[in-house]
Amino acid sequence: MxxxxxxxxxxxxxxxxxxxxxxxxxxxxxxxxxxxxxxxxxxxxxxxxxxxxxxxxxxxxxxxxxxxxxxxxxxxxxxxxxPQEEIVAESGGDTTVEALEDDVSRLLEEARKGLGGKPVAPHSASKPTVNLYNSNKTATATVTGNFRLTDAAADSDVRHIILDFGDQRFPILEGQSIGIVAPGMGADGKPHLPRLYSVASSRDGEKPNTNNLALTVKREDNGVCSNYLCDLPRGARLQVTGPFGATFLMPDDPAANIIMICTGTGSAPFRGFTERRRRAMPDAPGRLLLFFGARRPEELPYFGPLQKVPEKLLGKYFCYSRVPGEPRVYVQDRIRAEAAQIASLLNDTRTHVYICGLKGMESGVDEAFADTCRGASINWASMKATMRESGRYHVETY
The missing domain is CATH 3.30.70.20 (Alpha-Beta Plaits)
Incomplete structure (x- = not known):
């Protein structure tokens, strides 16, 4: 250490x-x-x-x-x-620094409240670089792609935005975030506060060995930063800080089982996880499971590309809550429906759980895990604490 x-x-x-x-x-x-x-x-x-x-x-x-x-x-x-020295965070250490600036630290702390304890990185995770760029020393990125992911007729506008850093070094790991500050001033006459966006790419970029990354951004009503990003054309330049985060990281162990549970743009880090496993460990024995919730298929980001991902690589469980004529299904319902498989995986000390999406979803997921474990004579509260302390249980909700 x-x-x-x-x-x-x-x-x-x-x-x-x-x-x-x-x-x-x-x-x-x-x-x-x-x-x-x-x-x-x-x-x-x-x-x-x-x-x-x-x-x-x-x-x-x-x-x-x-x-x-x-x-x-x-x-x-x-x-x-x-200059800010490049800090390589020690995975799992008590002194892990996730962000330098207070505004960013508060955002990360708020996102992890549903974890119920101190976040710990997986023991096999690579050591992340954090705080390489901050508000006093930003990186300049160029937009090389801005694609709508949701159907044109869907109520939600979710974008896949690709940022290229040129010859500036911007190392990221799957699960990290970057900071964006929209230009201009707020109603109070002060600069806008930073907003964090999870990286939706693997560590080697959208294509192998490219110095770029992607974000998954939903346009929010009256959202200053989300509208700024969603409206950026190709060729536009913007200021970026980060990378941030040193615990919500992917295990590098090919034998690790990874249960990913998300809604909406919470899918961003899991796209990075899946791409990393596909490129670096295509024959890994560990399982990847994705429980993905949306109102309907046309509002589920990456719905089309996900159909092409082979089941051998990724077990996919889509959950729709607003399909006309169909019962409402949420991620916790599908977890209960897969109780036998989930219980078996939870009993494996190589299994990691990641929850990412709308704040509040963690409580429903937690109840589903408790029900699943109860049926298998497992004490979920004790197991969850053990998994969290060993870097195998992670929550980021917003």
Whole structure:
């Protein structure tokens, strides 16, 4: 295991005007200075943020995720801030950093609330790169594709958007997210908050060894960022942050069984999982199962392409809740219908469960697992806790 990583508060010497406001404001005396720079002592700073607003230049509002804190002597010698170092997160470690910026961290924490405990990456997952680009240092991507996935007559407009990063390095793993900030200001006169979108590609891109990735984006009524993305034409350029996330990752073990449960655009990471297994481990003994919920077939993203994926690679269970003349079927109903298969897989310590989609769906899925396990004399509450702690149970809902 590597040393614990931490979020270090720093002052940008290039734009600091040496007014002493930060040192006067800091309630714990973490800010000091010499004849060259004002600096922050990482051993004292408690991230109270009291110094942020009074700073007239914004030089105080800078952060880096580091494996080892920069010393005062190092900071005194700077003429500008060092770039964000590439942090490789340790899978399953207690100090895993999923995101650098508070706005992004809050979004990830909210998405994982349904997990019921601390998220842990699969032990066999590759180590992800996180926080390579942030709001102060963005990557520029070019739109090379924007395709509607849902039927033209469907109520929902879901898009498959391909972003190319050219010669900029933007490494991702299946299950990670990227950040997008729509241009312009909100009604409050402040920049729009970032929005996170799960990557819908495998780690080597839409095509092998291409420096691109895809997003699955649903146009939301009054959604500033979703409408911005869905309206982008080919050739448009946009600013991207990330990648983010170090736990909702695909196991690299070919013997791993993966149960994927989603609704709508929650299918994005599972497209990446399926593509990775198809390209890198086509003969893997582990099973892939997809329980995918939508109102009707024409509103299910990737419905056409999914029909072409062989059952040997992916077991598909589509669940429709609004087909005229048909009973309503939700993902939890199909899980119960497959109780024998699910119970057998859950008893296998190589099985991983992933839930992604609309917030609230996790409760229905949880009840379905409990019913399935009860019928097989399995204590689901105990099993779920064990799976979560061993990096085999994951939830991201929004």
């Amino acid at each position: 590597t040393a614990a990583v931490l979020k270090q508060h720093l002052i940008d010497p290039e734009i600091c005007i040496r007014c002493n406001t930060c040192e006067e404001t800091c309630p714990v005396d973490a800010v000091t200075h010499d004849g060259n720079n004002y600096v922050v002592d990482a051993t004292i700073c408690n991230h109270c943020m009291d110094c942020i607003s009074p700073c007239p230049t914004g030089s105080i509002d800078n952060w880096r995720v580091v494996a080892k804190p920069y010393s005062l002597e190092e900071q005194f010698s700077w003429s500008d801030l060092p």
